[in-house]
Amino acid sequence: MIGDSRWGIRLAHAILILGILIVAFPLYYVFIASTHAGPDIVRPPMPLTPGGRFIENYRAAFFEGAANLGGVPVWRLLLNTAIMALGIAVGKIVISITSAYAIVFFRFPGRMVFFWIIFVTLMLPVEVRILPTYKVMVDLKLIDTYTGLILPLIASATATLLFRQFFLTIPGELVEAARIDGAGPFKFFKDILLPLSKSNIAALFVILFIYGWTQYLWPLLMTNQAEMNTIVIALRKMVSFVDHGTPWHIVMVTCVLAILPPVLVVVLMQRAFVRGLVETEK
Protein backbone atom coordinates (compact mmCIF):
# COMPACT_ATOMS: atom_id res chain seq x y z
CA MET A 1 0.00 0.00 0.00
CA ILE A 2 1.07 3.56 -0.65
CA GLY A 3 1.99 5.52 2.47
CA ASP A 4 2.82 2.56 4.63
CA SER A 5 5.47 4.44 6.57
CA ARG A 6 4.64 7.00 9.22
CA TRP A 7 6.06 9.82 7.18
CA GLY A 8 4.20 8.68 4.12
CA ILE A 9 0.95 8.84 6.06
CA ARG A 10 1.77 12.26 7.46
CA LEU A 11 2.65 13.57 4.04
CA ALA A 12 -0.56 12.22 2.59
CA HIS A 13 -2.54 13.88 5.36
CA ALA A 14 -0.70 17.15 4.92
CA ILE A 15 -1.52 17.21 1.21
CA LEU A 16 -5.15 16.34 1.86
CA ILE A 17 -5.51 18.99 4.54
CA LEU A 18 -3.92 21.57 2.29
CA GLY A 19 -6.35 20.61 -0.44
CA ILE A 20 -9.29 20.95 1.90
CA LEU A 21 -8.08 24.36 3.06
CA ILE A 22 -7.75 25.60 -0.49
CA VAL A 23 -11.24 24.39 -1.38
CA ALA A 24 -12.88 25.32 1.90
CA PHE A 25 -11.37 28.71 2.53
CA PRO A 26 -13.55 30.69 0.11
CA LEU A 27 -16.62 28.99 1.55
CA TYR A 28 -15.45 29.79 5.05
CA TYR A 29 -14.80 33.35 4.08
CA VAL A 30 -18.23 33.76 2.53
CA PHE A 31 -19.78 32.66 5.77
CA ILE A 32 -17.55 34.94 7.86
CA ALA A 33 -18.28 37.90 5.64
CA SER A 34 -22.00 37.26 5.89
CA THR A 35 -21.82 38.03 9.61
CA HIS A 36 -20.16 41.44 9.27
CA ALA A 37 -21.51 44.82 8.32
CA GLY A 38 -21.14 45.77 4.66
CA PRO A 39 -18.39 48.40 4.96
CA ASP A 40 -16.34 46.18 7.33
CA ILE A 41 -16.02 43.52 4.67
CA VAL A 42 -14.34 45.71 2.10
CA ARG A 43 -12.15 47.63 4.54
CA PRO A 44 -8.70 46.03 4.94
CA PRO A 45 -7.65 44.02 6.78
CA MET A 46 -10.18 41.47 5.79
CA PRO A 47 -11.98 39.98 8.85
CA LEU A 48 -11.30 36.27 9.46
CA THR A 49 -13.47 35.65 12.53
CA PRO A 50 -17.26 35.76 12.78
CA GLY A 51 -18.76 39.18 13.33
CA GLY A 52 -21.77 40.07 15.41
CA ARG A 53 -24.35 40.77 12.71
CA PHE A 54 -25.41 37.23 11.84
CA ILE A 55 -29.08 37.54 12.73
CA GLU A 56 -29.41 41.08 11.45
CA ASN A 57 -27.83 40.35 8.07
CA TYR A 58 -29.74 37.15 7.46
CA ARG A 59 -33.05 38.70 8.47
CA ALA A 60 -32.44 41.68 6.23
CA ALA A 61 -31.45 39.58 3.24
CA PHE A 62 -34.13 36.99 3.67
CA PHE A 63 -37.04 39.38 4.11
CA GLU A 64 -35.94 42.66 2.56
CA GLY A 65 -33.31 41.81 -0.02
CA ALA A 66 -30.86 44.09 -1.67
CA ALA A 67 -31.91 47.64 -2.41
CA ASN A 68 -30.14 47.72 -5.76
CA LEU A 69 -32.23 44.74 -6.85
CA GLY A 70 -35.50 46.50 -6.15
CA GLY A 71 -35.72 44.94 -2.72
CA VAL A 72 -36.75 41.45 -3.79
CA PRO A 73 -36.36 39.34 -0.66
CA VAL A 74 -34.05 36.36 -0.87
CA TRP A 75 -36.86 33.98 0.09
CA ARG A 76 -38.51 34.90 -3.20
CA LEU A 77 -35.30 34.20 -5.09
CA LEU A 78 -34.95 30.86 -3.34
CA LEU A 79 -38.53 30.01 -4.18
CA ASN A 80 -38.01 30.89 -7.85
CA THR A 81 -34.87 28.85 -8.06
CA ALA A 82 -36.36 25.91 -6.22
CA ILE A 83 -39.37 25.86 -8.54
CA MET A 84 -37.11 25.99 -11.56
CA ALA A 85 -34.64 23.38 -10.30
CA LEU A 86 -37.39 21.00 -9.17
CA GLY A 87 -39.31 21.57 -12.38
CA ILE A 88 -36.28 20.82 -14.50
CA ALA A 89 -35.24 17.77 -12.46
CA VAL A 90 -38.71 16.25 -12.25
CA GLY A 91 -39.59 17.21 -15.82
CA LYS A 92 -36.41 15.75 -17.25
CA ILE A 93 -36.88 12.52 -15.33
CA VAL A 94 -40.52 12.15 -16.34
CA ILE A 95 -39.85 12.91 -19.98
CA SER A 96 -36.75 10.78 -20.28
CA ILE A 97 -38.06 7.74 -18.42
CA THR A 98 -41.22 7.67 -20.49
CA SER A 99 -39.40 8.10 -23.78
CA ALA A 100 -36.89 5.41 -22.84
CA TYR A 101 -39.83 3.17 -21.90
CA ALA A 102 -41.39 3.67 -25.32
CA ILE A 103 -38.16 3.11 -27.19
CA VAL A 104 -37.10 -0.01 -25.32
CA PHE A 105 -40.35 -1.86 -24.72
CA PHE A 106 -42.55 -1.03 -27.68
CA ARG A 107 -42.22 -1.82 -31.34
CA PHE A 108 -43.70 1.05 -33.29
CA PRO A 109 -42.97 2.42 -36.74
CA GLY A 110 -40.10 4.86 -36.71
CA ARG A 111 -38.81 3.68 -33.38
CA MET A 112 -35.18 3.93 -34.42
CA VAL A 113 -35.78 7.27 -36.12
CA PHE A 114 -37.06 8.69 -32.85
CA PHE A 115 -34.15 7.19 -31.02
CA TRP A 116 -31.69 8.86 -33.34
CA ILE A 117 -33.50 12.17 -33.19
CA ILE A 118 -33.18 12.11 -29.42
CA PHE A 119 -29.58 11.07 -29.76
CA VAL A 120 -28.77 13.93 -32.12
CA THR A 121 -30.15 16.52 -29.70
CA LEU A 122 -27.23 15.57 -27.46
CA MET A 123 -25.15 17.67 -29.79
CA LEU A 124 -27.43 20.66 -29.41
CA PRO A 125 -27.21 22.01 -25.86
CA VAL A 126 -29.27 25.00 -24.76
CA GLU A 127 -26.55 27.48 -25.72
CA VAL A 128 -26.53 26.39 -29.34
CA ARG A 129 -30.27 26.70 -29.86
CA ILE A 130 -30.75 29.61 -27.53
CA LEU A 131 -31.88 32.25 -30.03
CA PRO A 132 -34.63 30.27 -31.73
CA THR A 133 -35.78 28.97 -28.36
CA TYR A 134 -35.88 32.52 -27.03
CA LYS A 135 -37.92 33.64 -30.00
CA VAL A 136 -40.40 30.84 -29.44
CA MET A 137 -40.72 31.76 -25.77
CA VAL A 138 -41.31 35.41 -26.62
CA ASP A 139 -43.99 34.46 -29.14
CA LEU A 140 -45.65 32.23 -26.61
CA LYS A 141 -45.51 35.10 -24.07
CA LEU A 142 -43.60 32.94 -21.64
CA ILE A 143 -41.01 35.53 -20.62
CA ASP A 144 -40.98 35.97 -16.86
CA THR A 145 -42.92 32.78 -16.22
CA TYR A 146 -41.89 29.55 -14.52
CA THR A 147 -43.04 27.63 -17.56
CA GLY A 148 -40.64 29.63 -19.70
CA LEU A 149 -37.82 28.98 -17.29
CA ILE A 150 -38.42 25.25 -17.11
CA LEU A 151 -39.90 24.00 -20.35
CA PRO A 152 -37.01 24.45 -22.79
CA LEU A 153 -34.62 22.75 -20.42
CA ILE A 154 -36.49 19.53 -19.67
CA ALA A 155 -35.89 17.53 -22.83
CA SER A 156 -32.89 15.42 -22.02
CA ALA A 157 -31.14 13.07 -24.36
CA THR A 158 -28.59 12.12 -21.73
CA ALA A 159 -31.16 10.98 -19.22
CA THR A 160 -33.13 9.17 -21.91
CA LEU A 161 -30.04 7.26 -22.97
CA LEU A 162 -29.24 6.49 -19.37
CA PHE A 163 -32.67 4.99 -18.74
CA ARG A 164 -32.51 3.18 -22.05
CA GLN A 165 -29.27 1.50 -21.05
CA PHE A 166 -30.79 0.51 -17.75
CA PHE A 167 -33.99 -0.81 -19.31
CA LEU A 168 -32.00 -2.91 -21.74
CA THR A 169 -30.54 -4.81 -18.79
CA ILE A 170 -33.99 -5.87 -17.59
CA PRO A 171 -34.41 -9.48 -18.66
CA GLY A 172 -37.06 -10.22 -21.26
CA GLU A 173 -38.40 -13.02 -19.07
CA LEU A 174 -39.33 -10.48 -16.41
CA VAL A 175 -41.36 -8.51 -18.92
CA GLU A 176 -43.04 -11.69 -20.08
CA ALA A 177 -43.77 -12.86 -16.56
CA ALA A 178 -45.51 -9.55 -15.93
CA ARG A 179 -47.52 -9.92 -19.12
CA ILE A 180 -48.69 -13.35 -18.07
CA ASP A 181 -49.45 -11.95 -14.62
CA GLY A 182 -51.86 -9.59 -16.29
CA ALA A 183 -49.87 -6.37 -16.09
CA GLY A 184 -50.63 -4.09 -19.03
CA PRO A 185 -48.21 -1.39 -20.21
CA PHE A 186 -49.18 1.08 -17.48
CA LYS A 187 -49.18 -1.44 -14.68
CA PHE A 188 -45.83 -2.79 -15.82
CA PHE A 189 -44.40 0.71 -15.80
CA LYS A 190 -45.82 1.58 -12.41
CA ASP A 191 -45.39 -1.73 -10.58
CA ILE A 192 -42.17 -3.08 -12.05
CA LEU A 193 -40.18 -0.53 -13.97
CA LEU A 194 -40.48 2.46 -11.65
CA PRO A 195 -39.53 0.58 -8.47
CA LEU A 196 -36.60 -1.03 -10.28
CA SER A 197 -35.42 2.38 -11.48
CA LYS A 198 -35.60 3.90 -8.01
CA SER A 199 -31.90 4.32 -7.39
CA ASN A 200 -31.29 5.49 -10.94
CA ILE A 201 -33.98 8.11 -10.52
CA ALA A 202 -32.51 9.26 -7.21
CA ALA A 203 -29.03 9.65 -8.67
CA LEU A 204 -30.37 11.49 -11.65
CA PHE A 205 -32.49 13.73 -9.47
CA VAL A 206 -29.47 14.92 -7.53
CA ILE A 207 -27.49 15.65 -10.68
CA LEU A 208 -30.38 17.39 -12.42
CA PHE A 209 -31.43 19.41 -9.39
CA ILE A 210 -27.96 20.91 -9.18
CA TYR A 211 -27.96 21.42 -12.93
CA GLY A 212 -31.23 23.32 -12.65
CA TRP A 213 -30.15 25.26 -9.58
CA THR A 214 -27.01 26.57 -11.22
CA GLN A 215 -28.56 27.56 -14.57
CA TYR A 216 -27.29 30.95 -15.62
CA LEU A 217 -27.65 31.86 -19.27
CA TRP A 218 -31.26 30.82 -19.79
CA PRO A 219 -32.75 32.49 -16.69
CA LEU A 220 -30.72 35.59 -17.54
CA LEU A 221 -32.50 35.83 -20.87
CA MET A 222 -35.90 34.74 -19.65
CA THR A 223 -36.38 37.02 -16.65
CA ASN A 224 -36.82 40.76 -16.83
CA GLN A 225 -38.72 41.44 -13.63
CA ALA A 226 -36.63 41.31 -10.48
CA GLU A 227 -39.24 39.11 -8.72
CA MET A 228 -38.72 36.37 -11.28
CA ASN A 229 -34.94 36.24 -10.94
CA THR A 230 -33.27 33.08 -9.82
CA ILE A 231 -30.78 33.35 -7.03
CA VAL A 232 -27.78 32.95 -9.31
CA ILE A 233 -28.95 35.76 -11.56
CA ALA A 234 -29.84 37.95 -8.59
CA LEU A 235 -26.38 37.47 -7.16
CA ARG A 236 -24.87 38.58 -10.39
CA LYS A 237 -27.11 41.65 -10.51
CA MET A 238 -26.44 42.62 -6.88
CA VAL A 239 -22.77 42.97 -7.54
CA SER A 240 -22.42 46.33 -9.17
CA PHE A 241 -19.26 47.33 -10.93
CA VAL A 242 -18.79 50.36 -8.75
CA ASP A 243 -17.66 48.74 -5.58
CA HIS A 244 -19.32 51.03 -3.07
CA GLY A 245 -22.73 50.36 -4.63
CA THR A 246 -22.60 46.68 -3.71
CA PRO A 247 -24.26 45.61 -0.44
CA TRP A 248 -21.56 43.03 0.27
CA HIS A 249 -23.08 41.68 3.45
CA ILE A 250 -26.34 40.91 1.63
CA VAL A 251 -24.40 39.37 -1.25
CA MET A 252 -22.55 37.09 1.14
CA VAL A 253 -25.73 36.00 2.89
CA THR A 254 -27.33 35.30 -0.48
CA CYS A 255 -24.29 33.25 -1.41
CA VAL A 256 -24.60 31.11 1.69
CA LEU A 257 -28.32 30.66 1.11
CA ALA A 258 -27.72 29.79 -2.53
CA ILE A 259 -25.28 27.05 -1.61
CA LEU A 260 -27.40 25.44 1.08
CA PRO A 261 -30.21 23.76 -0.91
CA PRO A 262 -27.95 21.83 -3.32
CA VAL A 263 -25.82 20.74 -0.37
CA LEU A 264 -28.94 19.67 1.45
CA VAL A 265 -30.16 17.65 -1.52
CA VAL A 266 -26.81 15.91 -1.86
CA VAL A 267 -26.59 15.14 1.84
CA LEU A 268 -30.16 13.89 2.15
CA MET A 269 -30.01 11.79 -0.98
CA GLN A 270 -26.42 10.72 -0.65
CA ARG A 271 -27.14 7.07 0.05
CA ALA A 272 -29.60 6.65 -2.77
CA PHE A 273 -27.32 8.67 -5.02
CA VAL A 274 -24.26 6.52 -4.42
CA ARG A 275 -26.31 3.34 -4.73
CA GLY A 276 -27.63 4.56 -8.06
CA LEU A 277 -24.13 5.14 -9.34
CA VAL A 278 -22.47 1.94 -8.19
CA GLU A 279 -25.15 -0.71 -7.92
CA THR A 280 -27.08 -2.40 -10.63
CA GLU A 281 -30.11 -3.88 -9.00
CA LYS A 282 -30.60 -7.48 -9.99
Add this chain to the structure above:
Amino acid sequence: MAEVDLKAVRKRYPNGMEAVKGVSIAIPDKALCVLVGPSGCGKSTLLRMVAGLETISEGEISIEGRVVNQVSPTDRDIAMVFQNYALYPHMKVYDNMAYGLRNRGTPKAEIDRRVREAAATLELGHLLDRRPRELSGGQRQRVAMGRAIVRQPKVFLFDEPLSNLDAKLRGQMRVEIKRLQRELGVTSLYVTHDQLEAMTLADLLVVMNAGEVEQAGDPLEIYEKPASIFVAGFIGAPPMNLIDPASAELSGPIPAGAAKLGFRPEDAILDGFASEGGLKIRAILDGVEPVGAESYLHAHAPAGGARMIVRTAGRARMEPGTELEIRAPAEKLHWFDAAGRRI
Protein backbone atom coordinates in the same frame (compact mmCIF):
# COMPACT_ATOMS: atom_id res chain seq x y z
CA MET B 1 -61.38 -30.41 -19.16
CA ALA B 2 -58.33 -28.38 -20.09
CA GLU B 3 -56.86 -30.29 -22.97
CA VAL B 4 -54.33 -28.46 -25.12
CA ASP B 5 -54.39 -29.03 -28.83
CA LEU B 6 -51.71 -28.00 -31.30
CA LYS B 7 -52.57 -28.40 -34.96
CA ALA B 8 -49.85 -28.09 -37.61
CA VAL B 9 -48.27 -25.21 -35.74
CA ARG B 10 -45.51 -23.30 -37.48
CA LYS B 11 -43.28 -20.46 -36.44
CA ARG B 12 -41.32 -18.31 -38.81
CA TYR B 13 -39.31 -15.58 -37.12
CA PRO B 14 -39.12 -12.19 -38.84
CA ASN B 15 -35.53 -12.96 -39.85
CA GLY B 16 -36.79 -15.91 -41.90
CA MET B 17 -35.74 -18.56 -39.40
CA GLU B 18 -38.32 -21.35 -39.35
CA ALA B 19 -38.06 -22.55 -35.77
CA VAL B 20 -41.15 -24.78 -35.68
CA LYS B 21 -42.15 -26.67 -38.80
CA GLY B 22 -45.65 -27.97 -38.44
CA VAL B 23 -46.09 -29.56 -35.04
CA SER B 24 -49.27 -31.32 -33.94
CA ILE B 25 -49.65 -32.49 -30.36
CA ALA B 26 -52.78 -33.35 -28.41
CA ILE B 27 -52.28 -33.08 -24.67
CA PRO B 28 -55.10 -34.76 -22.73
CA ASP B 29 -56.64 -33.10 -19.70
CA LYS B 30 -54.51 -33.27 -16.51
CA ALA B 31 -51.56 -34.79 -18.41
CA LEU B 32 -47.95 -33.69 -18.12
CA CYS B 33 -46.49 -33.43 -21.57
CA VAL B 34 -42.73 -33.05 -21.86
CA LEU B 35 -41.07 -31.56 -24.92
CA VAL B 36 -37.52 -32.79 -25.14
CA GLY B 37 -34.86 -32.17 -27.74
CA PRO B 38 -31.43 -30.70 -28.26
CA SER B 39 -30.84 -27.01 -27.70
CA GLY B 40 -32.14 -24.89 -30.55
CA CYS B 41 -34.72 -27.40 -31.81
CA GLY B 42 -37.62 -25.02 -31.20
CA LYS B 43 -38.98 -26.24 -27.85
CA SER B 44 -39.07 -22.83 -26.22
CA THR B 45 -40.55 -21.29 -29.33
CA LEU B 46 -43.38 -23.80 -29.27
CA LEU B 47 -44.00 -23.30 -25.55
CA ARG B 48 -43.97 -19.53 -25.97
CA MET B 49 -46.56 -19.82 -28.70
CA VAL B 50 -48.80 -21.73 -26.33
CA ALA B 51 -48.20 -19.00 -23.74
CA GLY B 52 -49.04 -16.29 -26.25
CA LEU B 53 -45.62 -14.67 -26.02
CA GLU B 54 -44.91 -15.42 -29.68
CA THR B 55 -47.34 -15.10 -32.55
CA ILE B 56 -48.36 -18.26 -34.38
CA SER B 57 -47.28 -18.11 -38.03
CA GLU B 58 -49.48 -20.99 -39.14
CA GLY B 59 -51.68 -23.61 -37.54
CA GLU B 60 -53.92 -23.49 -34.52
CA ILE B 61 -53.52 -23.78 -30.78
CA SER B 62 -56.55 -24.39 -28.63
CA ILE B 63 -56.95 -24.64 -24.90
CA GLU B 64 -60.05 -26.36 -23.57
CA GLY B 65 -61.49 -26.38 -27.04
CA ARG B 66 -61.11 -22.64 -27.54
CA VAL B 67 -58.74 -21.46 -30.26
CA VAL B 68 -56.35 -19.03 -28.60
CA ASN B 69 -54.27 -17.85 -31.57
CA GLN B 70 -55.44 -14.28 -31.09
CA VAL B 71 -55.82 -14.33 -27.30
CA SER B 72 -53.34 -12.36 -25.18
CA PRO B 73 -51.17 -14.22 -22.64
CA THR B 74 -53.12 -12.58 -19.83
CA ASP B 75 -56.39 -14.02 -21.05
CA ARG B 76 -55.21 -17.52 -21.90
CA ASP B 77 -55.41 -18.58 -18.28
CA ILE B 78 -51.96 -20.10 -18.25
CA ALA B 79 -49.09 -19.78 -15.79
CA MET B 80 -45.47 -20.07 -16.74
CA VAL B 81 -42.30 -20.96 -14.86
CA PHE B 82 -39.22 -19.50 -16.50
CA GLN B 83 -35.70 -20.85 -16.62
CA ASN B 84 -34.35 -17.83 -14.76
CA TYR B 85 -37.48 -17.72 -12.61
CA ALA B 86 -38.16 -14.10 -13.61
CA LEU B 87 -39.16 -13.10 -10.08
CA TYR B 88 -39.85 -9.41 -9.49
CA PRO B 89 -36.63 -8.36 -7.73
CA HIS B 90 -38.16 -5.51 -5.73
CA MET B 91 -41.13 -7.46 -4.41
CA LYS B 92 -41.26 -9.71 -1.40
CA VAL B 93 -41.98 -13.37 -1.95
CA TYR B 94 -45.57 -12.81 -0.85
CA ASP B 95 -46.10 -10.02 -3.38
CA ASN B 96 -44.38 -11.98 -6.12
CA MET B 97 -47.01 -14.64 -5.71
CA ALA B 98 -49.89 -12.25 -5.13
CA TYR B 99 -49.16 -9.89 -8.02
CA GLY B 100 -50.97 -11.84 -10.73
CA LEU B 101 -54.01 -12.31 -8.54
CA ARG B 102 -54.17 -8.62 -7.62
CA ASN B 103 -54.09 -7.68 -11.28
CA ARG B 104 -57.07 -9.91 -11.82
CA GLY B 105 -59.00 -8.28 -9.01
CA THR B 106 -59.11 -11.32 -6.76
CA PRO B 107 -60.45 -10.33 -3.31
CA LYS B 108 -57.74 -9.68 -0.71
CA ALA B 109 -58.80 -12.45 1.65
CA GLU B 110 -58.83 -14.95 -1.20
CA ILE B 111 -55.35 -13.85 -2.32
CA ASP B 112 -54.03 -14.24 1.19
CA ARG B 113 -55.55 -17.68 1.55
CA ARG B 114 -54.16 -18.92 -1.75
CA VAL B 115 -50.68 -17.48 -1.22
CA ARG B 116 -50.41 -19.00 2.24
CA GLU B 117 -51.69 -22.31 1.01
CA ALA B 118 -49.17 -22.42 -1.84
CA ALA B 119 -46.40 -21.29 0.49
CA ALA B 120 -47.26 -24.13 2.85
CA THR B 121 -47.26 -26.68 0.03
CA LEU B 122 -43.86 -25.47 -1.16
CA GLU B 123 -42.42 -24.95 2.33
CA LEU B 124 -42.00 -21.24 1.72
CA GLY B 125 -43.99 -20.11 4.75
CA HIS B 126 -41.01 -18.63 6.59
CA LEU B 127 -39.70 -16.80 3.51
CA LEU B 128 -42.75 -14.74 2.59
CA ASP B 129 -41.16 -11.48 3.76
CA ARG B 130 -37.89 -11.92 1.90
CA ARG B 131 -36.88 -10.52 -1.40
CA PRO B 132 -35.69 -12.79 -4.22
CA ARG B 133 -32.04 -11.80 -3.84
CA GLU B 134 -32.11 -13.07 -0.25
CA LEU B 135 -33.08 -16.56 -1.42
CA SER B 136 -31.07 -19.53 -2.62
CA GLY B 137 -31.51 -20.84 -6.16
CA GLY B 138 -33.75 -23.66 -5.00
CA GLN B 139 -35.92 -21.31 -2.98
CA ARG B 140 -36.31 -18.95 -5.92
CA GLN B 141 -37.36 -21.87 -8.03
CA ARG B 142 -40.04 -22.68 -5.45
CA VAL B 143 -41.29 -19.13 -5.45
CA ALA B 144 -41.58 -19.28 -9.22
CA MET B 145 -43.61 -22.46 -8.82
CA GLY B 146 -45.71 -20.82 -6.15
CA ARG B 147 -46.45 -17.89 -8.39
CA ALA B 148 -47.77 -20.31 -11.00
CA ILE B 149 -49.79 -22.38 -8.52
CA VAL B 150 -51.67 -19.55 -6.79
CA ARG B 151 -53.16 -18.50 -10.07
CA GLN B 152 -54.94 -21.87 -10.42
CA PRO B 153 -54.61 -21.69 -14.18
CA LYS B 154 -55.90 -24.11 -16.78
CA VAL B 155 -52.38 -24.88 -18.01
CA PHE B 156 -48.89 -24.82 -16.51
CA LEU B 157 -46.01 -24.06 -18.82
CA PHE B 158 -42.45 -24.80 -17.76
CA ASP B 159 -39.38 -23.73 -19.72
CA GLU B 160 -36.39 -25.66 -18.39
CA PRO B 161 -37.32 -24.72 -14.82
CA LEU B 162 -34.67 -26.89 -13.19
CA SER B 163 -31.66 -26.27 -15.38
CA ASN B 164 -30.19 -23.65 -13.04
CA LEU B 165 -30.17 -25.98 -10.04
CA ASP B 166 -27.48 -28.42 -8.96
CA ALA B 167 -27.99 -32.09 -9.74
CA LYS B 168 -29.24 -33.13 -6.32
CA LEU B 169 -31.76 -30.34 -6.01
CA ARG B 170 -32.86 -30.97 -9.56
CA GLY B 171 -33.68 -34.55 -8.64
CA GLN B 172 -35.72 -33.45 -5.62
CA MET B 173 -37.61 -30.76 -7.49
CA ARG B 174 -38.36 -33.16 -10.30
CA VAL B 175 -40.18 -35.45 -7.91
CA GLU B 176 -41.92 -32.50 -6.33
CA ILE B 177 -43.11 -31.05 -9.61
CA LYS B 178 -44.52 -34.40 -10.58
CA ARG B 179 -46.30 -34.73 -7.23
CA LEU B 180 -47.72 -31.20 -7.41
CA GLN B 181 -48.87 -31.62 -10.95
CA ARG B 182 -50.69 -34.86 -10.02
CA GLU B 183 -52.28 -33.33 -6.94
CA LEU B 184 -53.42 -30.18 -8.67
CA GLY B 185 -54.45 -32.02 -11.80
CA VAL B 186 -53.43 -29.18 -14.09
CA THR B 187 -52.59 -29.90 -17.70
CA SER B 188 -48.91 -29.07 -18.18
CA LEU B 189 -46.41 -28.55 -20.91
CA TYR B 190 -42.82 -28.93 -19.79
CA VAL B 191 -39.75 -28.14 -21.86
CA THR B 192 -36.34 -29.62 -21.15
CA HIS B 193 -33.22 -30.74 -22.94
CA ASP B 194 -32.49 -33.28 -20.21
CA GLN B 195 -33.71 -36.70 -21.32
CA LEU B 196 -33.66 -38.07 -17.77
CA GLU B 197 -35.97 -35.29 -16.62
CA ALA B 198 -38.15 -35.94 -19.63
CA MET B 199 -38.39 -39.69 -19.03
CA THR B 200 -39.20 -39.41 -15.34
CA LEU B 201 -41.76 -36.61 -15.61
CA ALA B 202 -43.69 -37.29 -18.77
CA ASP B 203 -47.12 -38.78 -19.16
CA LEU B 204 -46.73 -37.87 -22.79
CA LEU B 205 -43.23 -37.50 -24.16
CA VAL B 206 -42.59 -35.52 -27.34
CA VAL B 207 -39.12 -35.74 -28.84
CA MET B 208 -38.33 -32.80 -31.09
CA ASN B 209 -35.56 -32.28 -33.58
CA ALA B 210 -34.95 -29.29 -35.82
CA GLY B 211 -38.45 -27.88 -35.42
CA GLU B 212 -40.26 -31.15 -35.98
CA VAL B 213 -41.69 -33.90 -33.81
CA GLU B 214 -39.57 -37.02 -34.14
CA GLN B 215 -41.73 -39.16 -31.92
CA ALA B 216 -44.50 -38.73 -29.39
CA GLY B 217 -45.95 -41.18 -26.92
CA ASP B 218 -45.47 -42.99 -23.65
CA PRO B 219 -41.90 -42.45 -22.43
CA LEU B 220 -41.11 -46.11 -21.87
CA GLU B 221 -42.57 -47.05 -25.20
CA ILE B 222 -40.36 -44.49 -26.85
CA TYR B 223 -37.41 -45.88 -24.95
CA GLU B 224 -38.17 -49.39 -26.07
CA LYS B 225 -39.16 -48.58 -29.62
CA PRO B 226 -37.40 -45.41 -30.76
CA ALA B 227 -38.85 -44.36 -34.08
CA SER B 228 -35.59 -43.07 -35.47
CA ILE B 229 -31.85 -43.06 -34.98
CA PHE B 230 -32.18 -39.56 -33.60
CA VAL B 231 -34.58 -40.65 -30.87
CA ALA B 232 -32.52 -43.75 -30.15
CA GLY B 233 -29.45 -41.61 -29.62
CA PHE B 234 -31.23 -38.92 -27.64
CA ILE B 235 -33.36 -40.92 -25.21
CA GLY B 236 -31.42 -43.06 -22.77
CA ALA B 237 -28.13 -42.40 -21.05
CA PRO B 238 -25.64 -43.54 -22.05
CA PRO B 239 -27.09 -43.49 -25.56
CA MET B 240 -27.90 -46.51 -27.67
CA ASN B 241 -24.97 -48.13 -29.47
CA LEU B 242 -25.32 -47.84 -33.23
CA ILE B 243 -23.27 -50.00 -35.50
CA ASP B 244 -23.06 -51.03 -39.11
CA PRO B 245 -24.75 -54.47 -39.42
CA ALA B 246 -21.93 -55.61 -41.73
CA SER B 247 -19.35 -55.16 -38.97
CA ALA B 248 -21.10 -57.64 -36.64
CA GLU B 249 -21.76 -61.34 -36.64
CA LEU B 250 -25.48 -61.91 -36.78
CA SER B 251 -26.99 -65.30 -36.30
CA GLY B 252 -30.34 -64.36 -37.70
CA PRO B 253 -32.07 -62.69 -40.63
CA ILE B 254 -31.30 -59.05 -41.39
CA PRO B 255 -34.47 -57.07 -42.17
CA ALA B 256 -34.69 -55.72 -45.70
CA GLY B 257 -33.25 -52.23 -46.09
CA ALA B 258 -31.43 -52.25 -42.75
CA ALA B 259 -28.62 -49.72 -42.67
CA LYS B 260 -27.97 -49.38 -38.93
CA LEU B 261 -28.28 -51.66 -36.01
CA GLY B 262 -28.71 -50.46 -32.47
CA PHE B 263 -28.62 -51.99 -29.00
CA ARG B 264 -28.72 -50.35 -25.58
CA PRO B 265 -25.71 -50.48 -23.24
CA GLU B 266 -27.75 -52.37 -20.64
CA ASP B 267 -28.85 -54.98 -23.18
CA ALA B 268 -25.27 -55.89 -24.09
CA ILE B 269 -23.83 -59.00 -22.54
CA LEU B 270 -20.11 -59.53 -22.12
CA ASP B 271 -19.69 -63.08 -20.98
CA GLY B 272 -23.12 -64.49 -21.64
CA PHE B 273 -24.23 -67.15 -24.06
CA ALA B 274 -24.90 -66.62 -27.70
CA SER B 275 -28.65 -66.47 -28.08
CA GLU B 276 -30.62 -67.46 -31.14
CA GLY B 277 -30.73 -64.67 -33.73
CA GLY B 278 -28.55 -62.42 -31.60
CA LEU B 279 -25.58 -60.23 -32.34
CA LYS B 280 -21.92 -60.76 -31.66
CA ILE B 281 -19.25 -58.16 -32.24
CA ARG B 282 -15.60 -57.91 -31.32
CA ALA B 283 -14.43 -54.75 -29.64
CA ILE B 284 -11.35 -53.28 -27.98
CA LEU B 285 -11.81 -51.75 -24.52
CA ASP B 286 -10.89 -48.06 -24.38
CA GLY B 287 -11.63 -47.45 -20.74
CA VAL B 288 -13.87 -48.16 -17.79
CA GLU B 289 -16.16 -45.62 -16.19
CA PRO B 290 -17.16 -46.84 -12.73
CA VAL B 291 -20.18 -45.03 -11.28
CA GLY B 292 -20.52 -47.18 -8.16
CA ALA B 293 -23.35 -49.62 -8.54
CA GLU B 294 -22.43 -50.21 -12.14
CA SER B 295 -19.67 -49.58 -14.64
CA TYR B 296 -19.71 -48.43 -18.22
CA LEU B 297 -17.19 -49.98 -20.56
CA HIS B 298 -16.25 -47.80 -23.49
CA ALA B 299 -15.02 -49.77 -26.46
CA HIS B 300 -14.59 -49.54 -30.22
CA ALA B 301 -14.92 -52.11 -32.96
CA PRO B 302 -11.66 -52.87 -34.78
CA ALA B 303 -13.69 -53.24 -37.97
CA GLY B 304 -15.38 -49.93 -38.83
CA GLY B 305 -14.32 -48.23 -35.58
CA ALA B 306 -17.89 -47.82 -34.21
CA ARG B 307 -17.90 -46.71 -30.56
CA MET B 308 -19.91 -48.71 -28.09
CA ILE B 309 -20.79 -48.59 -24.42
CA VAL B 310 -21.59 -51.66 -22.35
CA ARG B 311 -23.11 -51.54 -18.90
CA THR B 312 -22.02 -54.11 -16.36
CA ALA B 313 -23.13 -54.48 -12.78
CA GLY B 314 -20.66 -53.72 -10.01
CA ARG B 315 -17.02 -53.00 -10.76
CA ALA B 316 -15.25 -54.11 -13.85
CA ARG B 317 -11.52 -54.69 -13.40
CA MET B 318 -10.23 -54.66 -16.91
CA GLU B 319 -7.28 -53.04 -18.59
CA PRO B 320 -7.75 -50.80 -21.61
CA GLY B 321 -6.79 -52.73 -24.72
CA THR B 322 -8.55 -55.91 -23.59
CA GLU B 323 -10.41 -57.59 -26.38
CA LEU B 324 -14.14 -57.97 -25.69
CA GLU B 325 -16.83 -60.05 -27.26
CA ILE B 326 -20.06 -58.14 -27.02
CA ARG B 327 -23.37 -59.93 -27.51
CA ALA B 328 -26.94 -58.75 -27.58
CA PRO B 329 -30.11 -60.85 -27.76
CA ALA B 330 -32.20 -60.72 -30.91
CA GLU B 331 -35.27 -59.20 -29.23
CA LYS B 332 -33.17 -56.30 -27.99
CA LEU B 333 -31.92 -55.24 -31.39
CA HIS B 334 -33.21 -52.10 -33.11
CA TRP B 335 -33.04 -51.84 -36.88
CA PHE B 336 -32.99 -48.59 -38.84
CA ASP B 337 -33.10 -47.91 -42.55
CA ALA B 338 -30.81 -45.60 -44.51
CA ALA B 339 -33.06 -42.61 -43.74
CA GLY B 340 -32.74 -43.33 -40.03
CA ARG B 341 -36.31 -44.60 -39.59
CA ARG B 342 -37.09 -47.68 -37.52
CA ILE B 343 -37.79 -50.88 -39.39
